[in-house]
Amino acid sequence: MTTQRDPVNSARTGLERANGSDAATNVAASELINILDAVEVPVIVLRRDSTISYFNKAGADVLGLSPSDTGRASRDIPVLAAMPHLEKHCSDVIAAGAESRVNLHDGEKWFIVRISPHTNVDLQITGTVLTFTNVTAFRASIDQAIYEREFTKAILxxxxxxxxxxxxxxxxxxxxxxxxxxxxxxxxxxxxxxxxxxxxxxxxxxxxxxxxxxxxxxxxxxxxxxxxxxxxxxxxxxxxxxxxxxxxxxxxxxxxxxxxxxVTERKQAEAGLRELNESLEKQVRIRTEELSSIIETIPGLVWCAAPDGELNYLNRRILEYTATNADDWARLGWTCFLHPDDVEPTVRAWSNAVATGQPYDNQIRLRRSDGVYRWFSVHGQAARDSDDRVTRWYGLFIDICDRKTAEEALRNSQTQLSRATRTATVGEFAAAIAHEINQPLAAVVTNGHACLRWLSAQPPGLAKAQEAAERIVRDGTEAGEVVRRIRALFKHAPLEKIELDLNEVIAEVLHLLSGEIAKRRVGVETELADDLPTVIGDRVQLQQLVFNLLLNGIEAMDPILDRPKKLSIRTTQENPETALVKIQDSGVGLEDSEKVFEAFFTTKGNGMGMGLAICRSIIDAHHGRLWAASAEGSGTTFSFTLPVETSARP
Amino acid sequence: MNPDSPIVFVVDDDFRVRESLCSLITSRGLHVAVFGSAAEFLECEKPDKPACLILDLQLPGTSGLELQHQLTNGDAPPIVFISGHGDIPSSVRAMKAGAIEFLSKPFSEQELMHAIDNAITIDRIARQKRTELAELQRHYSLLTPREREVLPFVVEGYANKVTAADLGTSEITIGVHRGQIMRKMAAKSLAELVRMADKLGIHRLTDPPK
Known part of the structure; x- marks a missing residue:
């Protein structure tokens, strides 16, 4: 409690000095001191010489003063010494008689210190009164506000x-x-x-x-x-x-x-996207139009059907061909456009395709707008989804009427052609015959002249003349033989199938062609099976067949200049039922091994293109087979088979 | 048979034709040599006497026309073609290429012998021409280069004076050359020298003197 006393005494001393000493004043002073001690604002009174004359209880509590500090110089009190120029501030206040304020920072606390003149009862300034207002909390809120403002500014x-x-x-x-x-x-x-x-x-x-x-x-x-x-x-x-x-x-x-x-960039991106979108849409539109246009204008009749076989699309060509519209088909049904004879098989085939999902191929006659039925080849193909279920049928009609008509016409004229070319080949025979007969004939004539010469010589060369005469007989006989063979070849006997030795037929024809073979300098190799069974056939026709094939081979080698021309002929028994003949040339080979058998197909400058077509018809008449294949190395092999005479076999 | 009598070569692949021709031609007192192919004929050494060749158009291997083509050098015998089925294009080609005759089989003795006689006569003349020309060439080879230079002036009838002026020498020198030329060429007259030059194919002056 002693610490409480001293400030009071000190204050009292001050007051006493100011107001004189009497009891009433003492009481008032005590009350005042009590009041001052109740104020929570620290108050310090300094004398003119800056020594402490009084401090209240809050001054002791807040600023940590002790009673012994009374009378000490302010500069010796740490908390007051922290205020720079306090003595100067005080003397200014005393000189001016007006208060001033300074800031005090004590640890974490902030104070505003009001320095005001202290006057005695005579209104003389005896010192200064320092009151400390604690502004620590206020300052913190200002700091916070500044911080918040800067933060907001930074964000903005x-x-x-x-x-x-x-x-x-x-x-x-x-x-x-x-x-x-x-x-x-x-x-x-x-x-x-x-x-x-x-x-x-x-x-x-x-x-x-x-x-x-x-x-x-x-x-x-x-x-x-x-x-x-x-x-x-x-x-x-x-x-x-x-x-x-x-x-x-x-x-x-x-x-x-x-x-x-x-939003410039966004707008640009949007515009770009819009453009892209439009361009894509345009492309899709064009593509769709293209496809649709392809399907509509393709020179074929295109249709689609549902998985159950129900037609659901017909392209323009079909509608134009029939001069109908899609509704007509829906109303009348597709079978009413078919030839009456085709309806039943077509319905059966189509139902079967729909049931099995197998590709649908058929030939039908479809009625054109003018009532004419034309042949069409029909192809249908099922489209399937990933589970292999049929989603749609796509189909095509192809007009094969002209081809079919041509095929028929060709078949009809096959026999006529055969007859015609028999005459045509006469010219080719003639050249061979001329050479065949000319050679012995020339020898006969020359020998005849020689014979006469020797006989008329002086003295006559009888031995020489005899030799010449013998040669005349020999060569004349040979010429006669040629004529006999030729007559046999051209004999107008009715076509009769007899037992024939194929090797013999080949040898005869080879003989006939020997002039041609020499002229064109062709080396001939034959490999004829000794035990070849006889075949049943028409001699003249088979001779013609072999003749055509050999001549064809010889002519095929005409362009060959850089290698020998070789024609080889082989006969073998292919199996118990058939004999096989192979004729191979070393020519330029074939481009299309099937087309060569078509009538009027020729690669030769002066050919009619009939020879091989005739061969085929002859072979057909004899129930054989005839085919061509490119030979090993170069050239072509023509092969044919003929049925052998089985009853003649043991 | 006279060993100097002409020889007839026969090339034909048909033995019958060879036999009969051999017999007939021998009967007419001519030598005959027969061959089965062009190759055989080409391999054979030919005697140096008038000859003709009877050639078959269709031969294995080298054809008649091809053989004719190969025989284009000067001393080959004239050719008579024979053919079993003579086609017109072949005969035209053969005749254009210098054949004497083209006979189709069978042919008569007269046709054949006429053709052979013709051919042999033609060959005789050709052989004589070849001999003459060889002689001339031998003479010509004796000339000096300068004399060969002077020869064209002489045969063109230029005076020695003009020739001398053109060749840049004296008239007298040209006169000497001229005498040498006449002697070496064995020409009896200027007219004969002109004919010789013609046969030798000595060309006219390309740049005649003014």
Whole structure:
């Protein structure tokens, strides 16, 4: 308690000195001291010499003074020494008679220290009174507010969209970094600038202003507006401008937040996307039209059917061909367009295809608009999904009428052709015959002359004459033999099938062709099976067959200059039922081994293209087979088989 | 048989034709040599006497026309073609290529002998021409280069004076050359020298003197 006493005494001493010493004053002074001790604000009274004359209880508690500090110089008290120039402040206050304030920072605490003159009862200034107002909490809240403001500012400045705050009279108060950057202006030059003067004529702001004015006039119900503006720094940009009223509780002042959102890139991307979309749509449209046009104009009749076989699409060609429309088909049914004879087999085949999912192939007659039935080849193919279920049938009619007619005509004329070419080959025979007969005949004539010469010589060369005469007989006989063979060849005997030795037929024809073979310098090799069984056939026809094949081989080698011309003929028994003949040349080979048998097909400059067609008809008449194949190395092999005479076999 | 009598070559692949021709031609007092192919004929050494060749158009291996083509050098015998079925294009080709005759089999003795006689006569003349020409060439080879230079002036009838002026020498020198030329060529007259030059194919002056 002693610590309580001293300040009181000290105060009392002061008061006593000021007011004199009487009991009533003492009581009042004590009360005053009590009051001062009840005040939580520290109070210190300094004398003119800056020694402490009094401090109240709060001074002791808050500033940590002790009773012994009374009378000590203020500079010796640490908490007072922390206030710079305190003595000077005090002497200024005493000199001026007016109070002043200084700040005191004591540890974590902040005080505002009011220094006021201390006067005695005579109104003489005897010292100073220091009152300490604790402002620590207040200061913290100010710090917090500053921090919050800076934080907000930092956030605003990192926002990429420009923002400005306008006063109620539309003057710019502040903006974020993005705003100053976008508009190319500085904070200083826009401060308090009416918004409408923004840009100072450099920016194309006229439409922008108009929109903004309108928006601000409308108030909270406005819609954001989109404006295009040319900026010196960034060029033409599209901005979405929006305005929001700002109000602060307890503040009557209203402000407006204006935000700008740069949507140029987004707009461009949207435009690009739109363009891409349109181009894709266009492509799809073109492609679809193309496909549709292909299907409609393809020179074929295209149809589609449902998995159950129900026709559901017919292309234009079909409708044009029948001069109908799709409804007619739906109404009448497709069978009514078929030839009556084709309906039943077609329905059966189609039902079967639909049931099994197998490709559908058929030949039908379809009625044209003029009532004519034309032949069509029909092909249907099932389209399937990933589970192998039929999703649709796609089909095609192909007009084969002309081909079919031609085939028929060809078949009809086959026999006529055969007859015609028999005559045609006579010319070819004639050349061979001429050579065959000429050689012995020439020898006969020359020998005859020689014989006469020897006989008429002096003396007669009888031996020589005899030799010549013998040669005449020999060669004349041979010529006669040739004639006999030829007559046999041309004999107009009715076609009769007799037992024939194929080897013999080949030898006869080879003999006939020997002139041609020599003339064209062809080497002939024969390999004829000794035990070849006889065949049944018409001699003349088979001779003609062999003749044609051999001549064909010989002629095929005409262009050969760089290698020997070789014709080889082999006969073998292929199996118990058939004999096989192979004729191989070393010519240029075949391009199409089937086409050569067609009538009027020829690769020769002067050929009729009949020879091989005749061969085929002869072979057909004899129930044999005839085919051609490219030979090993070069050339072509023609092969034919004929049935052997089985009853002649043991 | 006179060993100097002409020889007839026969090329035909048909032995019957060879036999009969051999017999007939021998009966007419001519030598005969027969061959089965062009190759056989080409291989054979030919005697140096008037000859003719009877050639079959269709031969195995080298054909008659091909053989004719190969025999284009100067001393080959004239050719008589024979053919079993003579086609017109072949005969035209054969005649164009210088054949004497083209006979179709069978042919008569007269036709054949006429053709052979013709051919042999033609060969005789040709052989004589070849001999003459060889002689001339031998004479010509005796001339000096300068004399060969002077020869064209002489046969063109230029005076020695003109020739001398053109060749840049004296009239007398030209006169000496001229005498040498006449002697070496064994020409009895200027007219004969002109004919010789013609046969030798000595060309006229390309750049006659003014």
């Amino acid at each position: 400045n990192t926002v990429a969209d420009p923002l400005i705050v306008l006063s109620a009279d539309h003057r710019i108060q502040t903006g974020n970094y993005a705003f100053y950057s976008m508009f190319g202006v500085s904070r200083d030059e826009t401060q308090r600038l009416p918004l409408w003067e923004l840009g100072n004529g450099v920016l194309e702001l006229a439409p922008f202003r108009a929109h903004l004015k309108e928006m601000l006039a409308v108030g909270p119900e406005h819609q954001p507006v989109e404006v295009d503006n040319v900026f010196t720094v960034k060029g033409l940009r599209t901005l979405v401008v929006d305005a929001h009223p700002l109000s602060f509780p307890g503040h009557s002042e209203r402000r407006i937040l204006v935000t700008f959102r740069d």
